[in-house]
Amino acid sequence: MTTAPTAPNVAIIGAGPAGLMAAETLARRGIAVDLYDAMPSPGRKFLLAGVGGMNITHSEAFEPFLARYRERAGDLRPMLDDFTPAQLREWIHGLGIDTFVGSSGRVFPTDMKAAPLLRAWLKRLRDSGVRLHTRHRWRGCSADGALRFDSPDGTLSVRPAATLLALGGGSWPRLGSDARWVGELQAHGVAIAPLQASNCGFEVAGWSALLRDRFAGAPIKNVSLALAGQATRKGEFVLTEKGVEGSLVYALSAAIREEIARHGSALILLDLLPERSQQQLAQALGKPRGSQSRGKHIRRQAGLEGAKSALLHECLAADTFNDPQALAAAIKALPIELLRPRPLAEAISSAGGVPFEELDANLMLRKLPGVFCAGEMLDWEAPTGGYLLTACFATGRAAALGLLRWLG
Secondary structure (H helix, E strand, O other), rough: EEEOOOOOOEEEEEOOOOHHHHHHHHHOOEEEEEEEEEOOHHHHHHHHOOOOOOOEOOOHHHHHHHHOOOOHHHHHHHHHOOOOHHHHHHHHHHHHOOOOEOOOOOEEEEOOHHHHHHHHHHHHHHHHHOEEEEEEEEEEEOOOOOOEEEEEEEEEEOOOOOOEEEEOOOOHOOOOOOHHHHHHHOOOOOOOEEEEEOOOOOOOOOOOOOHHHHHHEEEEEEEEEOOOOOEEEEEEEEEEEOOEEEHHHHOOHHHHHHHHHHHEEEEEEEOOOOOHHHHHHHHOOOOOOOOHHHHHHHHHHOOEEEEEHHHHHHHHOOOHHHOOOHHHHHOEEEEEEEEOOOOOOOOOOOEEEEEEHHHHHOOOOOOOOEEOOHHHHEEHHHHHOOOHHHHHHHHHHHHHHHHHHHHH
């Protein structure tokens, strides 16, 4: 075992957005920072999140933005007040990366990519003196309080002036967020809210072979989705072999998951044609179809075909198609029963983690003085749309500032 010399420096464990932002915040204030990550390179999950377009934050007004964090909005408010979405955009511009607001209000780098942003950020960190140690997996603390790492050179023991944990949640474990930290913190008496899938797909009892074989992966566009007690949302989702996933489902995933936990399943109501009223559909579907097949009649009068038509046949009894009023009602509120979320490892993000009640105002663990927490390992969740990254940046900065106050 090699032992690093004692020095007035700070160790940050986890080189995702929260850890990198904490490192920058500390280095700018003259703190020597050692940044450790288990992966061969930093920001692995950040890079993958940007593959389809790097959605960095959202442009909506602050109060609706804050409400996306649901019951944890009050806990996150001070941190998001101190580092707002607008300030995050300015920070990105300071890296030489321009941004734009998409039609949905989401904010993206002009080139839509994560890699240029990460490269510029890492250069800034290196220039400020941050020392990055990759392939260093944290193994907890030794009996004397030192941090233990498995490194390419063997077991490493480090005793920093303070430690900041930004270890991520439990989704996408192959990218480093494997939640091994849960047991380490629980061993020190820290209560952990169970990690659960968030922004995830859900399973149904079982699609027919026809739907699985022909339409798994098909998008269902321009629809509205409702769950009892929740506002109806418009958007799109994707049919999967097991059930449903996609942005419209993710927006309601927390409420769906909670409904399943309470009642064993969740019933969502799908409006396949939100631009047409039930009365208009009933009148159109009630027209004589003559020699046309039933499918062709529905296609001509309601415009339903392909995956939407298949989903309609999947979920309705055959005699419903003979009653224009009942069929119109079903098109406007097609019931789909969801039984369980897909596994945590497949989810975009996770709920649960270190509750704010376990932390003081500086985001320091009450039971581990000198150890601070930030990012997705904290117990909050938000939908996709830039909200996840914004809170990771804001909590990383807040934890670093709290650590500075604690150091005095």
